[in-house]
Amino acid sequence: MKKDWLGFGITIAVIASSSMIPKSAHAMSLEQYASSVIDFSSEYSASNWSASQALGVPNTFAYGDIPTAWAPRPANGTQEFLTLGFSTPVYANGATIRETYGNGFVRKIDVFDINDTLHNVWNGIDSSQPGSPVDFFASWSTTSFLVKGLKIYIDTDHNLGTWEEIDAVKLHGTTIPPTAVPTPMLFPGLIGLGVAVLRKRGKNENKSAEA
Numbered sequence: 040m041k042k043d044w045l046g047f048g049i050t051i052a053v054i055a056s057s058s059m060i061p062k063s064a065h066a067m068s069l070e071q072y073a074s075s076v077i078d079f080s081s082e083y084s085a086s087n088w089s090a091s092q093a094l095g096v097p098n099t100f101a102y103g104d105i106p107t108a109w110a111p112r113p114a115n116g117t118q119e120f121l122t123l124g125f126s127t128p129v130y131a132n133g134a135t136i137r138e139t140y141g142n143g144f145v146r147k148i149d150v151f152d153i154n155d156t157l158h159n160v161w162n163g164i165d166s167s168q169p170g171s172p173v174d175f176f177a178s179w180s181t182t183s184f185l186v187k188g189l190k191i192y193i194d195t196d197h198n199l200g201t202w203e204e205i206d207a208v209k210l211h212g213t214t215i216p217p218t219a220v221p222t223p224m225l226f227p228g229l230i231g232l233g234v235a236v237l238r239k240r241g242k243n244e245n246k247s248a249e250a
Protein backbone atom coordinates (compact mmCIF):
# COMPACT_ATOMS: atom_id res chain seq x y z
CA MET A 40 0.00 0.00 0.00
CA LYS A 41 2.79 2.38 0.89
CA LYS A 42 4.36 2.34 -2.54
CA ASP A 43 0.98 3.03 -4.15
CA TRP A 44 0.61 6.15 -2.07
CA LEU A 45 4.15 7.26 -2.92
CA GLY A 46 3.45 6.87 -6.63
CA PHE A 47 0.16 8.67 -6.20
CA GLY A 48 1.95 11.50 -4.42
CA ILE A 49 4.52 11.87 -7.19
CA THR A 50 1.77 11.87 -9.81
CA ILE A 51 -0.05 14.61 -7.93
CA ALA A 52 3.18 16.62 -7.68
CA VAL A 53 3.74 16.34 -11.45
CA ILE A 54 0.16 17.32 -12.24
CA ALA A 55 0.34 20.22 -9.80
CA SER A 56 3.52 21.58 -11.36
CA SER A 57 2.07 21.26 -14.88
CA SER A 58 -1.16 22.99 -13.91
CA MET A 59 0.85 26.00 -12.84
CA ILE A 60 2.21 26.63 -16.36
CA PRO A 61 -0.80 28.34 -17.89
CA LYS A 62 -1.26 30.48 -14.79
CA SER A 63 2.24 31.94 -15.01
CA ALA A 64 1.90 32.38 -18.78
CA HIS A 65 -1.47 34.00 -18.30
CA ALA A 66 0.05 36.43 -15.80
CA MET A 67 2.26 37.72 -18.58
CA SER A 68 -0.56 38.28 -21.05
CA LEU A 69 -0.73 41.73 -22.49
CA GLU A 70 -3.41 43.78 -24.20
CA GLN A 71 -2.33 46.98 -25.88
CA TYR A 72 -3.80 49.54 -28.21
CA ALA A 73 -1.98 50.50 -31.41
CA SER A 74 0.77 53.08 -31.00
CA SER A 75 1.91 53.78 -34.58
CA VAL A 76 0.69 53.79 -38.17
CA ILE A 77 2.87 51.54 -40.33
CA ASP A 78 0.90 51.72 -43.56
CA PHE A 79 -2.56 52.15 -45.08
CA SER A 80 -4.20 51.84 -48.47
CA SER A 81 -5.93 55.21 -48.13
CA GLU A 82 -7.31 57.60 -45.55
CA TYR A 83 -10.17 60.06 -45.86
CA SER A 84 -7.89 63.00 -44.99
CA ALA A 85 -4.63 63.69 -43.17
CA SER A 86 -6.52 64.80 -40.07
CA ASN A 87 -10.19 63.83 -39.73
CA TRP A 88 -10.73 60.09 -40.38
CA SER A 89 -6.95 59.66 -40.89
CA ALA A 90 -5.20 56.36 -40.20
CA SER A 91 -3.81 57.81 -36.96
CA GLN A 92 -7.39 58.20 -35.68
CA ALA A 93 -7.27 54.44 -35.06
CA LEU A 94 -4.38 54.80 -32.57
CA GLY A 95 -4.67 54.69 -28.81
CA VAL A 96 -7.69 54.00 -26.67
CA PRO A 97 -11.22 54.23 -28.07
CA ASN A 98 -12.53 57.77 -28.42
CA THR A 99 -15.54 57.25 -30.69
CA PHE A 100 -18.48 56.45 -28.49
CA ALA A 101 -21.35 56.51 -30.94
CA TYR A 102 -22.15 54.75 -34.19
CA GLY A 103 -21.81 56.95 -37.25
CA ASP A 104 -19.56 58.95 -39.55
CA ILE A 105 -17.35 60.42 -36.81
CA PRO A 106 -13.86 61.89 -37.50
CA THR A 107 -12.13 60.22 -34.52
CA ALA A 108 -12.11 56.91 -36.45
CA TRP A 109 -10.16 55.85 -39.55
CA ALA A 110 -12.07 55.81 -42.81
CA PRO A 111 -10.59 54.91 -46.19
CA ARG A 112 -10.96 57.56 -48.91
CA PRO A 113 -13.83 55.88 -50.85
CA ALA A 114 -17.08 54.89 -49.21
CA ASN A 115 -17.52 51.91 -51.55
CA GLY A 116 -15.93 49.90 -54.31
CA THR A 117 -12.51 49.01 -52.86
CA GLN A 118 -10.59 46.54 -50.74
CA GLU A 119 -8.54 48.53 -48.22
CA PHE A 120 -6.06 47.88 -45.44
CA LEU A 121 -4.72 49.52 -42.32
CA THR A 122 -1.41 48.42 -40.75
CA LEU A 123 -0.74 49.48 -37.17
CA GLY A 124 2.23 49.00 -34.85
CA PHE A 125 2.32 48.14 -31.13
CA SER A 126 4.95 49.26 -28.65
CA THR A 127 5.58 45.85 -27.03
CA PRO A 128 6.05 42.87 -29.38
CA VAL A 129 4.10 39.82 -28.18
CA TYR A 130 3.35 36.23 -29.12
CA ALA A 131 -0.06 37.21 -30.44
CA ASN A 132 -3.34 35.34 -30.19
CA GLY A 133 -6.02 37.87 -31.01
CA ALA A 134 -7.14 41.37 -31.86
CA THR A 135 -10.04 43.58 -30.93
CA ILE A 136 -11.09 45.88 -33.74
CA ARG A 137 -13.49 48.59 -32.69
CA GLU A 138 -15.89 49.22 -35.57
CA THR A 139 -17.94 52.38 -35.44
CA TYR A 140 -19.53 52.70 -38.91
CA GLY A 141 -20.54 50.21 -41.60
CA ASN A 142 -19.80 47.38 -39.13
CA GLY A 143 -19.01 43.86 -40.30
CA PHE A 144 -16.32 44.75 -42.86
CA VAL A 145 -13.14 42.95 -41.65
CA ARG A 146 -12.15 40.21 -44.11
CA LYS A 147 -8.61 39.20 -43.16
CA ILE A 148 -5.88 39.87 -40.59
CA ASP A 149 -2.13 39.44 -41.03
CA VAL A 150 0.47 39.94 -38.31
CA PHE A 151 3.82 41.64 -38.81
CA ASP A 152 6.74 39.89 -37.13
CA ILE A 153 9.75 41.83 -35.87
CA ASN A 154 11.59 41.14 -39.17
CA ASP A 155 8.78 42.85 -41.11
CA THR A 156 7.42 39.59 -42.52
CA LEU A 157 3.66 39.25 -42.82
CA HIS A 158 1.84 36.09 -41.68
CA ASN A 159 -1.86 35.49 -42.24
CA VAL A 160 -3.57 34.61 -38.95
CA TRP A 161 -7.29 35.17 -39.50
CA ASN A 162 -9.80 34.90 -42.33
CA GLY A 163 -13.42 34.57 -41.56
CA ILE A 164 -16.78 36.13 -41.11
CA ASP A 165 -17.07 39.41 -39.28
CA SER A 166 -20.65 39.33 -38.04
CA SER A 167 -20.54 42.72 -36.30
CA GLN A 168 -23.89 44.46 -36.60
CA PRO A 169 -24.47 48.15 -37.42
CA GLY A 170 -26.21 50.60 -35.09
CA SER A 171 -23.70 50.92 -32.26
CA PRO A 172 -19.91 50.58 -31.85
CA VAL A 173 -18.77 46.94 -31.81
CA ASP A 174 -15.55 45.54 -30.37
CA PHE A 175 -14.99 42.81 -32.93
CA PHE A 176 -12.74 40.10 -31.46
CA ALA A 177 -10.75 37.84 -33.78
CA SER A 178 -8.62 35.08 -32.26
CA TRP A 179 -6.05 32.61 -33.53
CA SER A 180 -3.48 30.15 -32.18
CA THR A 181 -0.67 31.92 -30.37
CA THR A 182 2.11 32.76 -32.79
CA SER A 183 5.52 31.12 -32.30
CA PHE A 184 7.18 34.46 -33.10
CA LEU A 185 6.93 37.99 -31.75
CA VAL A 186 4.38 40.26 -33.39
CA LYS A 187 4.78 44.01 -33.61
CA GLY A 188 1.96 44.96 -35.96
CA LEU A 189 -1.40 44.06 -37.46
CA LYS A 190 -2.54 44.45 -41.05
CA ILE A 191 -6.32 44.61 -41.19
CA TYR A 192 -8.08 44.13 -44.54
CA ILE A 193 -11.53 45.57 -45.02
CA ASP A 194 -14.22 45.54 -47.71
CA THR A 195 -15.74 48.96 -48.38
CA ASP A 196 -18.60 47.28 -50.21
CA HIS A 197 -19.82 45.69 -46.98
CA ASN A 198 -22.29 48.54 -46.51
CA LEU A 199 -23.03 50.47 -49.68
CA GLY A 200 -24.77 53.21 -47.69
CA THR A 201 -21.86 54.11 -45.40
CA TRP A 202 -18.10 54.35 -45.03
CA GLU A 203 -16.44 51.54 -43.06
CA GLU A 204 -14.66 53.01 -40.02
CA ILE A 205 -12.30 51.77 -37.27
CA ASP A 206 -11.94 53.69 -34.02
CA ALA A 207 -9.26 51.65 -32.23
CA VAL A 208 -7.36 48.35 -32.43
CA LYS A 209 -6.13 46.24 -29.53
CA LEU A 210 -3.57 43.43 -29.82
CA HIS A 211 -3.77 40.43 -27.47
CA GLY A 212 -0.75 38.29 -26.67
CA THR A 213 1.84 37.17 -24.19
CA THR A 214 5.47 38.06 -23.64
CA ILE A 215 6.32 34.41 -22.80
CA PRO A 216 7.32 32.31 -25.82
CA PRO A 217 4.81 29.43 -26.11
CA THR A 218 7.61 26.94 -26.88
CA ALA A 219 9.95 28.04 -24.09
CA VAL A 220 7.92 26.98 -21.05
CA PRO A 221 10.41 24.62 -19.37
CA THR A 222 8.26 22.54 -17.02
CA PRO A 223 6.76 20.07 -19.55
CA MET A 224 10.32 19.04 -20.40
CA LEU A 225 10.62 17.77 -16.81
CA PHE A 226 7.73 15.32 -17.24
CA PRO A 227 9.72 12.30 -18.51
CA GLY A 228 12.39 12.94 -15.87
CA LEU A 229 9.90 13.22 -13.00
CA ILE A 230 7.97 10.16 -14.12
CA GLY A 231 11.26 8.26 -14.50
CA LEU A 232 12.26 9.34 -10.99
CA GLY A 233 8.90 8.15 -9.63
CA VAL A 234 9.31 4.73 -11.27
CA ALA A 235 12.88 4.44 -9.97
CA VAL A 236 11.79 5.26 -6.41
CA LEU A 237 8.97 2.72 -6.60
CA ARG A 238 11.35 0.04 -7.88
CA LYS A 239 13.86 0.78 -5.13
CA ARG A 240 11.19 0.61 -2.45
CA GLY A 241 9.86 -2.60 -3.94
CA LYS A 242 13.33 -4.15 -3.73
CA ASN A 243 13.78 -3.01 -0.13
CA GLU A 244 10.40 -4.46 0.83
CA ASN A 245 11.28 -7.77 -0.82
CA LYS A 246 14.57 -7.80 1.08
CA SER A 247 12.87 -7.15 4.42
CA ALA A 248 10.32 -9.85 3.58
CA GLU A 249 13.16 -12.30 2.90
CA ALA A 250 14.93 -11.41 6.15
Ligand SMILES: [Ca+2]
Nearest residue numbers: 114195198201
Ligand atom coordinates in the same frame (compact mmCIF):
# COMPACT_ATOMS: atom_id res chain seq x y z
CA1 LIG B 1 -19.15 51.23 -47.78
Ligand SMILES: [Ca+2]
Nearest residue numbers: 092098107206
Ligand atom coordinates in the same frame (compact mmCIF):
# COMPACT_ATOMS: atom_id res chain seq x y z
CA1 LIG C 1 -10.07 56.72 -32.48
